[in-house]
Amino acid sequence: MNLKELFNLRQSTREFSDRPVEDKTLEEICKLATSAPSAVNLQPYNLYAVNGEKAKQFTKYVQTNGANKWADGCPAYIVIQSREPHAVMRGERRVSNEPFIANDVGILAAYIVLAAEDMGVQTCIIGLRDEKGIADFLSVTENKKFPLIIAVGYAAENYPVRDKKRRDFSLTYKLIK
Ligand SMILES: Cc1cc2nc3c(=O)[nH]c(=O)nc-3n(C[C@H](O)[C@H](O)[C@H](O)COP(=O)(O)O)c2cc1C
Secondary structure, three states: OOHHHHHHHOOEOOOEOOOOOOHHHHHHHHHHHOOOOOHHHOOOEEEEEEEHHHHHHHHHHHOHHHOOHHHHHOOEEEEEEEOOOOEEEEOOEEEEOHHHHHHHHHHHHHHHHHHHHHOOOEEEEEOOOOHHHHHHHOOOOOOOOOOEEEEEEOEOOOOOOOOOOOOOHHHHOOOOO
8 A cells, every 4th residue: 555545544433343453453553653753752652552341441531521422332542641741962952852742642643543554454533531530540640641542443344435524725735935
């Protein structure tokens, strides 16, 4: 599959088949995705793969206030935890990744969903979540920040590949020369 095909196939999938996702597949997706660039190369995140019975129990943390009802059928999740900011010295210069953590997480999420699609696994990025509930669920005592969750599974049979609905490109793009 070339990159154009991959970009086209990747879409938010909100109906999954009963096919379970193998632990090894989740690990491979995460490993591939950690090739993503990050500010000062600090990778300010950890990844938790939540699978099987644990994924069923986890679903309620992405369904706060009635959101994401579709996640009832989701077989697995990849949870992104963001870590404390760090600073490094570049010679005399102190460089901090703090202002860029959200960017790093977003780029990582993009890598995760594209790596998954390349392996024939579908995803949906989820921003609505109960961070406190997730921290308790994962028994995490520090860095209780989980900026994005990725739902992971195999699309339900005959789940359509939709045309991308996007803002008119001519509004987005300007060539300056
Ligand atoms: C940061 C972020 C948060 C999102 N949160 C949710 C969410 O909570 N629930 C959901 O169903 N989709 C969520 N989405 C998916 C978007 O709705 C989706 O990417 C967008 O409509 C474009 O559709 P596509 O992914 O199928 O191309 C989120 C996407 C991003 C990038």
